[in-house]
Amino acid sequence: MSNKLGFMGCGEMASAIIKGLLSSGFMHTSDIHATTHTDKSASAKSKILKIKVITNNKDIAKDSEIIVLATKPNQIEEVLQEIKNEVNGKLIISIAAGVSTAKIENIVDKSPVVRVMPNTPMLVSEGMCGICLGKLATEKEEKFVTEMLSQVGKVVTVTEEQIDIVTAISGSGPAFFYQIFEDIAQAGAKLGLDYEKALILALQTAIGSAKMVQNTTKTVPELVASVATKGGCTEVGVSEMKALNSSNLFAEVIRKTAEKAHALG
Ligand SMILES: NC(=O)c1ccc[n+]([C@@H]2O[C@H](COP(=O)([O-])OP(=O)(O)OC[C@H]3O[C@@H](n4cnc5c(N)ncnc54)[C@H](OP(=O)(O)O)[C@@H]3O)[C@@H](O)[C@H]2O)c1
The missing domain is CATH 3.40.50.720 (NAD(P)-binding Rossmann-like Domain)
Structure with a gap:
């Protein structure tokens, strides 16, 4: 053989x-x-x-x-x-x-x-x-x-x-992250930054943030708190994410994708 x-x-x-x-x-x-x-x-x-x-x-x-x-x-x-x-x-x-x-x-x-x-x-x-x-x-x-x-x-x-949950998070996941990069870059462009520069900012921030999560002993909520200090601008942004129910948004994205993956089988 x-x-x-x-x-x-x-x-x-x-x-x-x-x-x-x-x-x-x-x-x-x-x-x-x-x-x-x-x-x-x-x-x-x-x-x-x-x-x-x-x-x-x-x-x-x-x-x-x-x-x-x-x-x-x-x-x-x-x-x-x-x-x-x-x-x-x-x-x-x-x-x-x-x-x-x-x-x-x-x-x-x-x-x-x-x-x-x-x-x-x-x-x-x-x-x-x-x-x-x-x-x-x-x-x-x-x-x-x-x-x-x-x-x-x-x-x-x-x-x-x-495995259907894996499909939703990492199999389909790249498309979700691409969409987030596009949305953030477009938001930056709308405020007056070049789209290309806004995209570089978003991408490098995502790479750096992922490496931070991988390389520190802090939990993800602790990392959020370390950037979103009281009274600062990041806290306003994080509060807005909560007000717009970002956790519900991603719960639904992952749930519906996993359901579809299951239905394909
Ligand atoms: N792409 C993704 O993001 C992704 C993510 C997770 C899982 N997957 C899985 O990966 C698998 C492949 O996806 P892919 O995106 O690589 O597809 P793809 O680019 O369309 O490739 C399919 C390959 O299968 C060949 N093929 C078709 N019929 C065949 C046959 N009867 N015998 C031998 N070879 C045959 C094709 O040859 P020809 O070129 O000559 O037609 C081609 O080389 C899929 O089952 C998909 O579910 C893909």
Whole structure:
């Protein structure tokens, strides 16, 4: 058995993971190969990633020790039916949103399955993944997948019931933060600052604030209080956020997104 990682599908998300695995040195170009649907995208991806990319799922599955399902969710079943005789108990990692481990296990019942909810900041090696284990996956598979995905960001293990919440917070989360950056930059522009400068201010403040939360022993409310000192302008801004019920706004954003993620499954 070879120790190759075989990606079924090599789009945006698979490419981000592959780039991270290669640039970190965790894997070499000869350790990873992949498939796409069309010859055109196979040769384009092969050139970009410098790995073997073909359109034959069976061949790649046969020649892999670990299989990563990375097509769109509605293509997973068809791909699994195609490769099921080549799987033979190999570890299956699925990054498809909304596809349960049980659905995969129904087709390849001898395989340990690890379901992953990744996000696009993996493209800049700042990804966030939530993972959950199928019924045959053990600590060994959890450890391997965690180590692998840690090359392109951070990883937390959750239960499968919690994965929709992960989808809402970190899978969809980048879009929420982009929207907040846009809203803040537009607000700055409305008051007379250049949009580009307002955006730089918002972005760097977000990066710095996230690093503060990561690197201090203070709690998040303590950090808020440390900037929003009594009688100052920040206190006025924080009070306005409370008056506009920002916590309710985000509770609803996360709840509705998680509900939709659940409905997709
Ligand atoms: N993008 C995100 O932000 C995000 C976040 C979390 C999870 N995900 C999950 O990641 C998965 C991939 O998403 P993506 O954004 O990377 O999609 P994508 O860019 O559209 O890539 C899909 C890939 O699957 C290939 N493909 C289609 N049918 C196939 C088949 N029958 N056999 C083999 N390969 C096939 C496509 O090849 P062609 O190019 O030749 O068509 C393409 O390489 C999805 O299941 C999604 O739920 C994505």
